[in-house]
Amino acid sequence: MMNPRMWPAMLALFAPATALAAPRCPGMVAACPASTPGALALLAPGRTATVVVDPADDAGVRRAAADLVADLKAVGGGEVRLAGALAGGATVIAGTLGHSPLIDGLVRAGRIDVTGLRGQWEGYVEQVVERPAPGIARALVIVGADRRGTIYGLYDISAKAGVSPWSWWADVPAQKHPTLFLTAGRVADKPVVRYRGIFINDEEPAFGGWARATFGGINHRAYEKVFTLLLRSRANFLWPAMWGKSLWDDDPATAPLAREMGVILGTSHHEPMERAQVEWARTKGGKWDYTANRDRLRAFWRGGIERRGESENLVTVGMRGDGDEPMTEGTAIDLLQRIVADQRGIIADVTRQPAERTPQVWALYKEVQDYYDKGMRVPDDVTLLFSDDNWGNIRRLPVPGQRRAGGYGVYYHFDYVGDPRNYKWLDTNAMPRVWQQMTMARQFGADRLWIVNVGDLKPMEYPISFFLAMAWNPDRMDLAAMQAFPARWAAQQFGPADASAIGALLTRYGQLASRRKPELIDADTYGVANGEWARVVGAWTALDTDARRLGARIPAASRDAWYQLVQHRIEAMTNLHRLYAAVAANRAAARAGDAAETSRQAALARRYYAEDGAIRRRYEVDTAGGKWAGMMAQTHIGYTGWQQPDADAMPALATVARPLPAGPAQAAPPRATIAADAGRAVDGGGVRWQRVAGFTANGAAMIATPASAAPVERPGGASPRIVYDVTLPTAGPVTVGVVAAPGLDVRGTGRHRLALSIDDGAPVMLDLMAGETAASWGRAVADNRRTGRVILPATRAGRHRLSLWLVDPEVVVEAVTLG
Structure with missing residues (x-):
């Protein structure tokens, strides 16, 4: 059993941001080892805890409630039961607005405050309620605006009680404490990013071999574990494994299970219309060519939409070549626009409602972004899913402030098969870099869909947790929260005693x-x-x-x-x-x-x-x-x-x-290397510098925020800069280098710029992407840095001011070199 003196520190670390518990357990609906005024005894020796969910509520809600019961048993070891009706001793009452007669009755009676909840996507309220019903002195009431809102509220209590989302996937034991209270009050939460999920990909031989040995295949038994992990992590979306596999075709029980549990399914960037790639080969449909085989492709796609039924699944539109290759040589904009229009016609015909009523996404992956860059557009209701370069560097983002009904999203990678080298074995992702890129995505307005390629799922537990936590509310994951995350996550898995030390290990490993x-x-x-x-x-x-x-x-x-x-x-x-x-x-x-x-x-x-x-x-x-x-x-x-x-x-x-x-x-080392954060940062023009500790193995980086600010086309004067004091041993021209993260131009200009000057000299522009080729990009991502150099005018030996001027705010500075 955990030492009770460790409780406050543990709860402060692993509780959700909405309910952190300090030594005296402040905050509302926060886990606490001792009673406070108005607190609810969630677990107590000799007392039966009862979780009540109306039988009329959604099946996914009832599943989550059963999981909460099992979780509380694992935490406290006492009696916990699931009930379908109110009775004396009810401890937790959960349900969905409009789908739970129990909850709707409490709302009508004024026993629960649902102000602002109705109509929210996946929103929920947790409130400790006095006398919610006859014979019940006090209970926790969880109300979801929709079924996933209720599900997230139930799993939130599991997390507060001490059960990690990774309890099954990483064998994390429940943190034992037979006595547990929830402080009085009310908390409400909802996601910012509408669709948040993972892509199990490149899954052979590891994930596939493991699933066949464990479950007899990547079937509904395996996916049930994946679905539960997603929901416990407050995610809602999955692109399933697709190397010669079809979630729908391989096991017909899987898609209905996803629908029952509340998980939204999609298909990857090159699998349109709810069809897995392998299904085309299985149907022997012939050539994957719309100009030569239009009718068979249309019939194939129609079957995918018919199979989708009334699910919430997000439909991928567009077309790439068979086997995740380019569809044609060059950019066939007219052809692809016709394909999308025909696909939307199929959607409208099958669903018998306008196409815009069915959520759709167009993935601008690899060469498909060229279509967008050259002017191709799809209807406004379709989500535009931008991508990184497969190495964690986002390629393009929307124009800041430019809105569309379908919004924008980002497809990101923790795993990849392709140039310049596969990387599939281990987690090699530094969270400060992920944070910087996804913060930039949010600032530019790409916040409708975030999905990340996680390869075999294991051993990506830590970055998956970070990505999904950030996706829930990117604004809440500010610099301080990102830096606190490793210790918080470690405490959730291992308790508070060594959480800071474990978090430091994970951080240094990532670097x-x-x-x-x-x-x-x-x-x-x-x-x-x-x-x-x-x-x-x-x-x-x-x-x-x-x-x-x-x-x-x-x-x-x-x-x-x-x-x-x-x-x-x-x-x-x-x-x-x-x-x-x-x-x-x-x-x-x-x-x-x-x-x-x-x-x-x-x-x-x-x-x-x-x-x-x-x-x-x-x-x-x-x-x-x-x-x-x-x-x-x-x-x-x-x-x-x-x-x-x-x-x-x-x-x-x-x-x-x-x-x-x-x-x-x-290569010979430079004459001197100056840490990015060794200078004096000067903010200006609504842009400020942030020091991000541990950005690389060598130290901190300097980033500008917001990254969506307009470029500074004429740097100088009072514009943002970092000023370094340097000593030059000799007179003459000065070679100055900048080491930057291997980022890309997300604005579509083909530039990635900053400027440099000595003393009061005119700033000299440096474009880190000048002359970019496939080979130079390959070196940048392999080395995980870009290096550019300029020669500044001749000057005397001795002390000088070296100024690094902001031009493109998305450039991340890691070091400056001389010589």
């Missing part, structure tokens, strides 16, 4: 892992002679040491969760870096003719390669009783091109007799 994806690392990534490999391995070793030291204190009940959520990713990445560092040292020693060192490093490399397999076994076999067998099957060692090899391969080792060629020479 180091985002330096370079593991699939892009090889023996030539860093230099041996210049000590770069030693420094990189040293940083990983220090993190691994800290994690092992902290892990030794984790209670036995939480060790499976600890390994999945924290330890595994750290030890796996540490070992991978050790492996390639040993290979690099082996090759360097062979070229130097040092036979003993060559042999020693080869032995180390083989040991680390074997340890990689042992780490996988610890995850798949030793953790959680083998529950996650197959989930770490993604290839990650031995890449030679963008696509994975069939299996991990030991890197080639050298001998003195057969030394391998030297890798590419490491």
Whole structure:
């Protein structure tokens, strides 16, 4: 049992932002270990807790209520029951406006305040009510504006009680406390982003192999777990796994289950009209070509809309080529506009109502954005889904203030298969970068749909939590909330005692892992002679040491969760870096003719390669009783091109007799590197600078907010800037470099600019995307940075002011270099 003295800290960390509990449990409807005036005894020894849901309410609501009952039993260990009618001792009364006679009666009687709730999308109210009905002294009443609002309210109480959304998916045990009170008062909440969800993708061999071993396939039993995770995380939307799979076709029970539970389904960017790609091959429909096979395609798509029925599912419109390829060479705007118009005609005909009554999305992914850039438009009710470049850098956003009925959204990536290299194995996402990009999306007005490609789902637990928490209310996830999130999340999984330390581990892991994806690392990534490999391995070793030291204190009940959520990713990445560092040292020693060192490093490399397999076994076999067998099957060692090899391969080792060629020479470091936050930030023109700590492995970044502010076309004078004090050792022209995040031009101008000046000299413009090619973009995303340089006019040796001027507010500055 948890020490009662730990309660206030724990509750302050993991409770929702609307109900944080401090040492004296202030706030309304907040979890508290002791009674306060007007508090409700949710759990108490010897007392039966009763959750009441009207049988007439939605099936998804009744499911969530049953989950709450199970959760409270897991937390308190006492008697908790589910009831369908009010009776003495009712503890929680939940229901949906207009669908629960119980709730509607309480509203008519004035017992519950639903001011402003009616008609909200997924809104809910939680209120501790005195004497809600005869024989009930006090109860918590949860009212949803719609069924998902009620569901989110029920799961919110589970979270407050101490049950993580990851209780099943990461084996996080309920945090035990047999006595639990909810403080008096009322809280209300609703989402800002209408559709919030994930895309399970690139799911072979890991997720697919695991699901077949566990459930006999990616079927309704597997998806039930996914749906529950989404709802517990206050998400509502799913693009299902689609590598040779159809959620609808493979198991006809899955789509009805999603509808029952309240999860909205869609199909990915290249699967229009509620049809999975594989279904076309299964129907033997012929060529995927609208000009040559129009009638069969129309019939195929009609079948998808007919199967959709009266669900809420979001329909993808448009068309890409078969196999997620471009549809044609060039940009066939007229053809694609005709396709969309015909698809909307099918929608209207099947539903017998105007097409705009059915929610639709047009995904501007890869070359499809070219159609948009060159003037193609779709009806105003269709959501425009912008995309990142598959590497976490959003490509385009709407013109600030430009509205459309269907709104705008963002398709983001935590996983990818494609150029310049697959990255599928581990979570390598730094949350400050995700936060910066999605904050920018919100500022530009892309807030109708947020969906993220999460690959195999595991081991993306932490970034999924962050993304979905931010999607619920991006404005609430300000800089301070983002920086507090790691500790809050750690407390939800492991309790308060070490939450700050665990959060720091997760943050540092994200910084180091985002330096370079593991699939892009090889023996030539860093230099041996210049000590770069030693420094990189040293940083990983220090993190691994800290994690092992902290892990030794984790209670036995939480060790499976600890390994999945924290330890595994750290030890796996540490070992991978050790492996390639040993290979690099082996090759360097062979070229130097040092036979003993060559042999020693080869032995180390083989040991680390074997340890990689042992780490996988610890995850798949030793953790959680083998529950996650197959989930770490993604290839990650031995890449030679963008696509994975069939299996991990030991890197080639050298001998003195057969030394391998030297890798590419490491670039000479600049004469001086200045931290982005080392200068004096000067705000102006409605734009202010923000220092984002831990943005990279090397430190903080400086960002401008709002990113949607107009570019400063003539920097200088009182416009925003950062001023650095520098010392130049010699007179003459000065080469100044800027290291920036590998962002893209979201305004469609093809520019990513800032300006630089020395002392009172005129600012010199620097466009980080000048001359951009596929190769330069590939280097930028592989290195996770863009670097640009300008030569400033000659000046004297000594002290000077170097000014970095804001031009395009979306540029993120990570460092400045001299020389």
